[in-house]
Amino acid sequence: MSDPRASLLFALADDELILGHRLSEWTGWVPYIEEDLALSSIAQDEIAHARMLLDILSVIDGRDPDALALGRAPGEYRNAILCEQPNTDFAFTLACHWLYDHADNVRLRALQESSFKELREAVAVMLLEERYHLEHADAWFRRLADGPVDARHRFGEALANAIGMAEALFEPLDDESVLVSEGILPTGTEEWHDEWMARIGGMLDEVGFDQVLTSQGEPETGEMVPTSTGEIESTEQIARRVPSSGAGGRRGEHSEHFEPLWLEMTALYRAHPGARW
């Protein structure tokens, strides 16, 4: 049986690795130089964080960190599909960035209390550095939400397109109940989801973007149903809210955009196994 800590580390590391790779594609193409530097620096940080996490995983898994980052088959990556989406337009990248960084902040803050010492130490470093990403994402959020009509419209649309995929960042992890019972996860992915939703919901409301959330499928019914023990409880407590789109990443099921990214990201590693740089 595999170590339950591996499913958590793969999810965290792959989100950072794949997002970092995607963001690095902006280098040289961002509308202006300061922002080019910003997205490139953020990409660099994310890949460095992936490396920290894969270093920890390497001790559990036995494979070296490069093999873990670049030597796996596409179906073995556990990133949420939000992270692999093509950059298409700048507003979409910034929408994903904002949704992701708030989600990342919620889970990292929770993991500060993890019983898993090496992870807790890495998380302390990551939080100190992710702060700049979050400030950057929030600055763009305010700027585009207050911006000229076209900017506001495109950003709002991008948020609506990305939100379902962002919710899937909180898809349950393999062996999550074991992780929670051992204190490796101080709180579960469902609680993270709810905290994130409350946080971004408040910010979306403030700028009049509340339609971003209501555009997502049917609201929960909260219908009362009997359970196997004959008690009545609301469906809200039984049925985990399933993201309307974008789930599957944590099981290794990816969108059609993953494979081209993987082919490029791993090209050198596959062509020259064991190459050092």
Next chain:
Amino acid sequence: MVTAAHVREALAAVKDPEIPTCSITDLGIVHDVRVTAERIEIDLLPTFAGCPALDVIKRDVEQAARDLAPEIEVRFVNAPPWTIDRLNDDANDALKAYGISPPLLQIGRAHNVTCPYCGSDQTVEESAFGPTPCRTVRYCNSCRNPFEGFKTKR
């Protein structure tokens, strides 16, 4: 007999490759030094996890300690996290000498980071992301020079 203090003294000569006026001991990068008869172990703290100079720093540290023991092991560790509280006064002077404004000792980066050229505190942050992960890009409204600031990572 070589002591940890000797090793630290040797490491004081190692400069940050991206801030050549500044020693890695003044930057607080050297965390722990353990010395035995045949072995020296040195734990370093990255200022930022994504710092591209890490490999160069590691190599320079190995080089600087080479003559002190037959076996040297240098590694980067995550704990404790590096923060600006690890900088000493010499680091502040060395940063200024290189044209980088040292970090403020309080959170809140919007005001009163002084310009390393004219000393004015009429400066603004243009971007939190500079040429390296540890630096920001700022602008001085008095002498109208762009300059770099050290991030207040803490």
